[in-house]
Amino acid sequence: MIELKEIEKRFGDNLVLKGVSVVIAEGTVTALVGPSGGGKSTLLRCINLLEIPTSGSVRIGDDMLTFRPGGKVASRDIQRLRRQTGMVFQNFQLFPHRTAIENVMEGLITVQKWPLARARERALALLDKVGLAEKADAWPSTLSGGQQQRVAIARALAPSPKVLLCDEPTSALDPELAEEVVEVLAQLAREGTTMVMATHDLRLASQIANEVVFLEAGTVVETGPASAVFGNPQRERTKRFIATLRQEQAAGAA
Amino acid sequence: MPHWLQLMLESLGPLLWAALVFTAPLTLLSFAFGLAVGLGAALLRLFGPAPLAAVVRFYVWIIRGTPLLVQLFLIFYGLPSLGVTLDAFPAALIGFTLNVGAYTSEIIRAVIGSVPRGQWEAAYSIGMTWPQAMRRTILPQAGRVAVPPLSNTFISLVKDTSLAAAITLPELFRAAQRIVAVTYEPLILYVEAALIYLALSSVLSALQVRLERRLGRYGGFLEARS
Numbered sequence: 001m002i003e004l005k006e007i008e009k010r011f012g013d014n015l016v017l018k019g020v021s022v023v024i025a026e027g028t029v030t031a032l033v034g035p036s037g038g039g040k041s042t043l044l045r046c047i048n049l050l051e052i053p054t055s056g057s058v059r060i061g062d063d064m065l066t067f068r069p070g071g072k073v074a075s076r077d078i079q080r081l082r083r084q085t086g087m088v089f090q091n092f093q094l095f096p097h098r099t100a101i102e103n104v105m106e107g108l109i110t111v112q113k114w115p116l117a118r119a120r121e122r123a124l125a126l127l128d129k130v131g132l133a134e135k136a137d138a139w140p141s142t143l144s145g146g147q148q149q150r151v152a153i154a155r156a157l158a159p160s161p162k163v164l165l166c167d168e169p170t171s172a173l174d175p176e177l178a179e180e181v182v183e184v185l186a187q188l189a190r191e192g193t194t195m196v197m198a199t200h201d202l203r204l205a206s207q208i209a210n211e212v213v214f215l216e217a218g219t220v221v222e223t224g225p226a227s228a229v230f231g232n233p234q235r236e237r238t239k240r241f242i243a244t245l246r247q248e249q250a251a252g253a254a
Numbered sequence: 255m256p257h258w259l260q261l262m263l264e265s266l267g268p269l270l271w272a273a274l275v276f277t278a279p280l281t282l283l284s285f286a287f288g289l290a291v292g293l294g295a296a297l298l299r300l301f302g303p304a305p306l307a308a309v310v311r312f313y314v315w316i317i318r319g320t321p322l323l324v325q326l327f328l329i330f331y332g333l334p335s336l337g338v339t340l341d342a343f344p345a346a347l348i349g350f351t352l353n354v355g356a357y358t359s360e361i362i363r364a365v366i367g368s369v370p371r372g373q374w375e376a377a378y379s380i381g382m383t384w385p386q387a388m389r390r391t392i393l394p395q396a397g398r399v400a401v402p403p404l405s406n407t408f409i410s411l412v413k414d415t416s417l418a419a420a421i422t423l424p425e426l427f428r429a430a431q432r433i434v435a436v437t438y439e440p441l442i443l444y445v446e447a448a449l450i451y452l453a454l455s456s457v458l459s460a461l462q463v464r465l466e467r468r469l470g471r472y473g474g475f476l477e478a479r480s
Contacts, residue, residue: 050375079381087379093372097394097472107380110390141473159381 001026002047002163002194003064007056009042009218010069016042018218019056024163024196024211029189031209031226032198035241038215040198044165047196048085049078060084061162083111086156090168092148094140094155101127101136104154112159126154130184146177150184157188164188166197170204182207202245206230214238258442265433265443269450272429276343277454280415280425284347285408288354295359300366310359317356323417325349330421346418354411361403365396398469405462409455416451426450 002024009017017039024030032040045051047058049065052073057066063081065073094103104123108114114122127133130150140148149169156164169185170178182204189195189208199205205212205226212229214222214237222229222238233239299310317325330345340348369392377387419428430447434440 048379050378075383079383082378083381085379087375089372089376089379091372093370093376095373095376095391095395097398106390107382110386111381139472155380 001059001061002196003057003059004043004046005057005059007043007046007058008054009039009046009051010054016218017046017053020215020218020220022213022220022223024194026162026194027192028210029193029195029197029208030211030213031205032196032213032215033200033205033241033245034215034221036200039218040215041167043215044167044196044198047163047165048082048087050087052078083159084162086159086161086164088149088152088156088164088166088169090172092140092145092152092172094148094152096140099137099139100132100143100151103140103151104158107155107159123154123158126157127151129187130154131180144177145173146180149173149177149181153181153184153188157193163194163196166195166199168198168200170199170201178204200245202230202242202249214241216241258439261437261439261442262446265430265437265446268433269426269429269447272424273426273450273454276418276423276425277412277415280343280346280350280418280423281408281412284350284354284415285411287347287351288411289358289404291351291355292358292362295355296362296366299359299363313352314356314359317352322349322353322414323420325353326417326421342418342421342423345421346415346423350411350415350418353414354407357407358404361400361407362396365400365403366392368399369395398466401462401466401469405458405465409458412454412458413451416447 002022004020004022007017007020008015020039020043022030022043032043034040042051046053046056047060049058053067054069055067057064058081059065060081061084063084065077065081067073094100095106098106101120101123104126105116105119108119108122109116124133124136127136130153132147132150132154135143135147135151140151143151149172153164153169166185170181173181178201182201185195185197185204186208195208197204197209209226212222212224212226213220214229214235216237222233222235224234229238230242233242295310295313298306302310326346326349329349330340330342333340333345373391373395374387377391382390415425416427418425419431422428424432427447430443434443437443
């Protein structure tokens with residue numbers, strides 16, 4: 001279980017998250033949706049502490065860290081929490097100087113100190129899972145965006161994280177390439193991978209997510225099961241936002 | 255055989271010997287040490303505490319702002335007044351190391367800064383510590399961008415070692431001067447010395463191309479045509 005409690009994040013004078021609390025059950029997929037600048041990405045990045053919350057607490061499984069304004073957190077503690085997460089970025093961020101399989105092996109070898117042969121075996125299995133076993137020795141620069149993102153998913157999964165965090169995983173891809181990434185994520189969801197994704201992609205959110213958290217201006221506007229929030233939103237603000245997304249998607253498909 | 259060719263052939267041995275025994279070791283050692291100094295200085299400037307970063311800025315300011323020849327004179331002729339007397343080779347080595355360190359620290363600072371922030375985050379996201387991210391992710395990518403500007407520094411250095419002649423180091427240029435003193439043939443000897451420097455830097459340029467090819471094999475860069 002992942003629990004975010006009263007998370008506040010301040011960038012200078014700018015309060016980006018205003019006391020957000022979210023509970024994410026194991027084996028569920030949670031979509032963070034809402035307008036740009038609403039705090040989705042920041043909240044996601046507070047889970048693996050790429051952003052350090054100004055205050056509040058983050059719990060992953062049995063590990064919990066509490067933050068105070070001006071307080072210092074030991075990097076060892078940050079690492080311990082972060083190593084239970086994996087992250088997929090909007091712009092893939094594969095290591096360009098490593099081949100596809102080396103990208104997937106990197107965390108296992110450098111961080112987990114696995115022996116080379118075992119790491120290679122696991123990396124190959126993961127590449128196979130995302131449908132890219134035959135591209136194991138390709139350089140990232142020779143892969144399409146969709147393929148790069150699938151390698152990035154395999155890289156994030158390699159150390160067996162408790163949760164996979166996805167930051168706009170399809171928004172840098174055109175619809176066709178986005179589809180192959182959505183399929184991989186859907187497969188992971190069916191297998192019970194715990195995921196949290198910040199996304200604008202209505203198809204991604206509605207196909208895969210069990211839970212939806214609607215964030216605007218740093219606060220949670222509405223939260224609930226995906227079918228309820230998408231099918232019958234309670235708040236006027238949520239209704240309007242979902243209507244906009246549907247229009248955008250229709251326009252994109254046309 | 256014309257006189258000039260005979261003179262060149264006769265002096266080739268002593269000149270190459272001077273290049274092998276003094277110019278080459280001085281260049282290689284001061285580049286290696288200078289690179290280490292430059293990396294340390296760049297890291298302090300980028301990530302170190304403010305007072306140390308200020309010390310580095312001061313160091314770069316002094317070295318870049320004063321002539322190399324004056325620095326060598328200060329070390330070799332000036333320091334003895336403070337009770338520090340150095341032989342010509344160590345004096346030159348210190349001078350060139352400090353010089354290379356200052357210039358390469360700026361190059362290294364720039365190329366480390368040129369690696370996208372997202373690469374740090376990707377490294378952190380798979381659990382790497384700062385040193386791991388630096389060593390495994392940032393430096394390899396920065397290193398590739400650094401090859402052309404560092405090669406510039408290296409090639410300049412080979413030629414700049416001729417300044418050590420002024421502090422009595424019997425390297426290539428000083429060897430040529432000595433032969434001129436007995437033969438009175440400055441044109442022939444200095445042309446020959448220049449040709450040897452040209453040959454040395456041409457070899458380095460060729461090595462640069464090969465190194466760029468090797469580091470560039472992962473693509474995504476405009477490749478130099480040869």
